[in-house]
Amino acid sequence: MAAKAILRPIIYKDTNDQGDEKQHVKGFKMVNRMFEVSETQSEELPEYEPPTWNKERTLGALAIVQEDFEQLNGNMAGHSYNRNVAINPVAKYPFKTLVHELGHVVIGHTSEASMEEYRQHRGLMEFQANSTAYLALNELDATDRFDAAEIRGYIQTWIHDERPVDAAIKQVFGATDKILKAGIATNPET
Template structure:
């Protein structure tokens, strides 16, 4: 089935991103936000022990996410703030309450690789829907983008991109892995150093516009393929743009860029493109349909 034949009205879809209600998904707040120092400390320990770098959580934290710590796994150590209040006697004989804050190291945390699903049939991630019209591996190959392991201790981070290296990584616990993949691919296409020169006024794009553009591309791709996460995508874009003035600027300057990137991603992964050259080959048809 051709995507082009059944493509919805992207102009209306783009406008709906800013006008229809959206919401920020709870998946951005599932994990505790660890300090940068604790994140680095966790990464060092994972590297020293040969544990794949990934999201971290406490024993109970993983349990709430439908996962359990594997037998024999040793916890990672992080710095924990401790607040202690005591009363001291002053020179005039009165007492004063003093609060002291200090840090102690505790071994309470585990990386994703140290856990396993409590229920093997429900591994704690949202099932990835099938998309017969679009193939992710094919799209990545055609766009020259490489998918690398998700090496980040923050589980709230759904994925990341390195546009100048044309690399993306998707959190294995991402709530909407397809939407996240489209988002990170859009960053590679739109926000490398060379891509920035294509911005309408030639200026440097700030972070909020970059995120809004990438998520808008993801929105169009998901809407075209009938994938979930549209309400969350709208909430994400609206959160980054904030003001109506910035939203108006976004519509004027970014619409063409968003449409071009979404079109490129969808065409790069269309399964029918791979098979078009073999339409008259009966043997090819037999392989395709599993005969």
């Protein structure tokens, strides 16, 4: 196998007067000795889990099943239906995606009865799921597991200039609270 060389952008972040974080490309750097994942051999890296929160406990407490991701769409980070979630193994931010999909389920977007509403109001529902992920990951001190600017861009793309009603925002806080409480052990021994 021959190693590859790539040009990697050198990115820096700054904040404008409104407090918005922006990314800028400063230049490029040649990186040698790059291999594709398929050209390497090693044990799987362990899935990230915050020290105070447990995925299996969360899934069990919320009666949600995580399935294998079988979609052929490589651009899809995850999906959920009924009380099932699936996370693409090559998702850029798999932990954030998991909590996003949990948000869809907990808020009720994935029930059979909600599917037509989801098609009509998908922007609001994507806003809710991603906001749930944003709040939960901040609470779990997992801010290195997502890019805040990407989350804001995702939400702005879906919500456009609409302002979610108060009930929709309350659902975000309620779902965040349920997901966090379901995964945090009340007894430190468990």
